[in-house]
Amino acid sequence: MAKCRLSLRFENPGVPVPAGDEIRGIVTVEADDDVTADALIVECRTRASGWGNTNVTSAGKDVIASGVRVSAGTSEEFPFAVRAPDGPLTFSGQLIQLDQLVRARADIAWTIDPKFEERYELARPARPVGSDRAPYTRIVRARRSWNRLRIGTLIVVGLALWLLPFPYSLLGAAVGLGLALLVGKNVIAARKLGDIAVALGATRVCAGEVVPVTIVIRPPEAVTIDRIVATIDCRESATRGSGSDRQTKSEELLSEETVLVDGGMLDPREPFTAETSVPIPVSDACSVSMGSNSITWKLTLRVAVPGWPDWTLSRELEVVPATPSEIGSAGVALPPR
Amino acid sequence: MPLPYARLGLRCNPFGTVPDDDVGQLAVTRLGAAGRWLEGGRRALQFLDPPGRGKTTHLLALRRTMPESAFVRARDLRVAAVSRRALLLDDAHLVAGWRRALCWTRAGAVALTTPRDLTRELRLFGFEVRTERPSAAWTPERLHAVVTRRVDAARLHHARGPAPDAATLDALYCRYGTDARATLDALYFDFQHREACAHGEV
Numbered sequence: 001m002a003k004c005r006l007s008l009r010f011e012n013p014g015v016p017v018p019a020g021d022e023i024r025g026i027v028t029v030e031a032d033d034d035v036t037a038d039a040l041i042v043e044c045r046t047r048a049s050g051w052g053n054t055n056v057t058s059a060g061k062d063v064i065a066s067g068v069r070v071s072a073g074t075s076e077e078f079p080f081a082v083r084a085p086d087g088p089l090t091f092s093g094q095l096i097q098l099d100q101l102v103r104a105r106a107d108i109a110w111t112i113d114p115k116f117e118e119r120y121e122l123a124r125p126a127r128p129v130g131s132d133r134a135p136y137t138r139i140v141r142a143r144r145s146w147n148r149l150r151i152g153t154l155i156v157v158g159l160a161l162w163l164l165p166f167p168y169s170l171l172g173a174a175v176g177l178g179l180a181l182l183v184g185k186n187v188i189a190a191r192k193l194g195d196i197a198v199a200l201g202a203t204r205v206c207a208g209e210v211v212p213v214t215i216v217i218r219p220p221e222a223v224t225i226d227r228i229v230a231t232i233d234c235r236e237s238a239t240r241g242s243g244s245d246r247q248t249k250s251e252e253l254l255s256e257e258t259v260l261v262d263g264g265m266l267d268p269r270e271p272f273t274a275e276t277s278v279p280i281p282v283s284d285a286c287s288v289s290m291g292s293n294s295i296t297w298k299l300t301l302r303v304a305v306p307g308w309p310d311w312t313l314s315r316e317l318e319v320v321p322a323t324p325s326e327i328g329s330a331g332v333a334l335p336p337r
Numbered sequence: 338m339p340l341p342y343a344r345l346g347l348r349c350n351p352f353g354t355v356p357d358d359d360v361g362q363l364a365v366t367r368l369g370a371a372g373r374w375l376e377g378g379r380r381a382l383q384f385l386d387p388p389g390r391g392k393t394t395h396l397l398a399l400r401r402t403m404p405e406s407a408f409v410r411a412r413d414l415r416v417a418a419v420s421r422r423a424l425l426l427d428d429a430h431l432v433a434g435w436r437r438a439l440c441w442t443r444a445g446a447v448a449l450t451t452p453r454d455l456t457r458e459l460r461l462f463g464f465e466v467r468t469e470r471p472s473a474a475w476t477p478e479r480l481h482a483v484v485t486r487r488v489d490a491a492r493l494h495h496a497r498g499p500a501p502d503a504a505t506l507d508a509l510y511c512r513y514g515t516d517a518r519a520t521l522d523a524l525y526f527d528f529q530h531r532e533a534c535a536h537g538e539v
Contacts, residue, residue: 014339050353051525092341094529097349099341119348121340240354242410245388245428 003033004070006116008042008104016123017084017100019321023120027078027104031070037106040065042080045103045117046088048293051095051249052238055291059085068106080104087321088286088295090121094251095238096293124284124321133202136315140186140196149184156180189303189311194219194268196311198301204318207286210277211299211317215260218271226304228260230278233300234285234319239292253285253295280319287318342491344535345499345528351484351491352525357408361401363490364394365482367474372402374467375423375446381464382448383429383455384471389518391471392450393427399448400425406448414440421445429455438462472515480506480520499531 011024027040043061047054064080082102091098103117160173181188190196194217201212213230237250260274278299288295297317304310342349355363375382382399384392400408406423411431416439424440426432429449432440437455441447441462449455459466481503488500501509501524513519 049349051522053354054356090340092532094526097341097353099349119340242412 003035003108003111004029004031004037004106004114006030006104006106006114008102008116008118010102010118010120016090016121018123019084019089019125020086021084021126022081023084023102024079024081025102025118027064027080027116028075029068029070029078029106030075031072033072035068035070035072035106035108037068037070037108038066039063039107040068040078041105041107042082043103043105044082044085045101046085046290047099047101048096048288048290049099050093050097050238050293052240053242053292055293057290084120084122086125087122088288089123089284089321091284091286091295093236093253093285093295095249096236096288096295098288134204134318136198136200136203138198138313140190140198145187146191149180149187152184153177153180185309186311186313189305189309192219192223192305192308193217193225193266193303193311196303198313200299200315202317203315204320205280207280207284207319207321208282210279212275212277213260213299213301214273214275215301215303216271216273217266217303219266219268221268223266223268224306225261225264225266226306227262228274229302229304230258230260230276231300231302232256232258232278232280232317233298234281234283234295235298236285236295237293254281254283256281280317283319284321285319286321342532343493345531346493346497347488347491347499348493349491350525350528350532351487352521352528357397359490360394360397361399363483363486364391364398365479365486366391366395366398366471368395368399368402371448371467371469372399375399375403375448378446379464380446381459381466383459383466383468384448384450385452385454385468386470386472386515387452389516391475391517392452394517395469395471396425396427396448396450416440416443419443423448425449472517475515475517477507477510480510480517483517483521484524501527 007028009025017023027042041061042064044059045056046059047056060083062080062082065078070076088098090100099119100122101117101119103115105113105115107113156176160176163172197216199214205211215228233255234253235250236253237248239246239248241247258276258278260276266272285295287297297319298314299317300312300314302310302312371382374380384395386392400406403423406425408425411426411428414426414432416436419440423446424444426447426449429437430451430453441459447464456466456468484501484506509520509523513523
């Protein structure tokens with residue numbers, strides 16, 4: 001049993017702390033008996049809890065005092081100053097609650113270390129934080145993908161024919177073909193749309209900023225499109241239990257659509273280019289992946305062709321808490337046929 | 338914007354998933370002297386019920402009364418590490434039969450959770466078996482006690498937190514019966530709704 005109690009109070013209790021700023025406060029050690037602690041440690045922690053299992057990560061710790069001696073019946077105060085993490089911000093969703101905590105711990109030999117933790121609100125940073133924008137480019141060659149799909153389908157059909165004498169082989173072939181079509185949906189779509197190039201100006205963005213999106217399509221023949229849409233989705237997902245008792249739930253936090261092109265005819269003679277800036281909605285839900293709890297942002301591009309499967313491309317975005325700043329435009333060009 | 342749940346006088350949603358270390362503290366059980374009974378020789382206590390009835394909660398509560406025991410989940414079980422001290426095995430039915438047999442030969446006393454009755458198997462290895470069904474003790478009063486304890490544990494300092502009224506709890510009991518997990522889930526989402534309302538989001 002520990003011989004002392006710890007408590008912690010912030011210099012400005014109740015005032016949100018901007019991400020990356022310093023948190024100041026005082027740790028009080030109250031001793032019931034003479035106590036000597038090897039160290040008094042203050043640690044910034046992020047806790048994800050709620051419907052799913054609880055996960056805690058440490059965002060760094062500081063030893064604020066060493067060789068602490070407190071006499072019985074007295075108390076001593078130790079001021080501290082630690083740097084708050086850059087994220088994630090304090091957040092409460094449907095399944096996940098993200099809390100930022102400062103934990104004080106006295107390292108006492110041969111006893112369970114007494115601890116005390118206090119929550120604080122981590123708010124958007126006051127100063128712009130430089131971030132690596134991590135642009136993304138993808139070029140899809142329709143002919144090459146189509147050939148691959150044809151080979152795959154031929155293998156499945158060949159296998160089905162070979163297994164024909166066996167019971168349930170037709171069912172297996174039907175399932176195989178269904179899977180091939182599902183996997184090859186984009187390839188079938190690209191058969192009509194031709195080569196497609198996509199560029200995202202950034203995959204690591206701040207909430208409130210925009211992601212420049214460029215799509216270039218070079219159809220083999222004239223093709224009518226319904227629309228080209230970019231969708232931003234944010235989902236929280238939590239898992240509880242383990243093993244066979246594991247359950248995962250996910251909830252959509254937001255979903256916003258930006259229309260790049262609303263119908264039209266694509267001319268095979270020259271590549272068709274559509275550009276737009278997709279805004280990332282302002283939200284405290286930043287990208288987080290903490291064991292059983294995660295918040296994911298995804299940008300999905302969809303090219304809808306009437307009477308034909310849609311061509312889609314999804315890319316996960318890393319949304320970080322930061323003040324808005326400008327991002328350069330995304331440029332992409334198709335290589336020669 | 339205040340911290341999540343601060344407007345409700347709480348630190349967090351009281352009905353979220355509780356870490357293993359705190360489950361025993363928040364559990365409302367009538368284990369009585371089960372811990373002492375287990376220590377009395379080659380004895381096995383099985384918590385037998387379908388999923389979501391509180392078997393693991395009972396096992397974790399038992400762990401608090403038996404600090405010398407070893408609590409292990411089926412997926413983390415290492416047969417070589419099983420010793421003569423009491424083994425508290427969660428989801429015993431998920432362990433392969435031959436590994437279970439090795440555990441039963443090595444362990445001195447066993448407490449386990451399972452939705453499948455393992456009495457015959459345990460007797461075969463010389464255990465005196467006692468079976469507990471947590472769902473049998475799940476009454477509206479027990480539900481009320483669990484809710485009160487959870488809300489108290491989540492209370493922010495000395496604030497007065499909201500608590501579901503008896504009529505709501507009775508209605509939940511009528512709806513979900515002994516399925517404690519489904520009941521606590523319903524309460525979790527009810528509190529999420531309250532939190533959203535407190536923030537003016539609904």
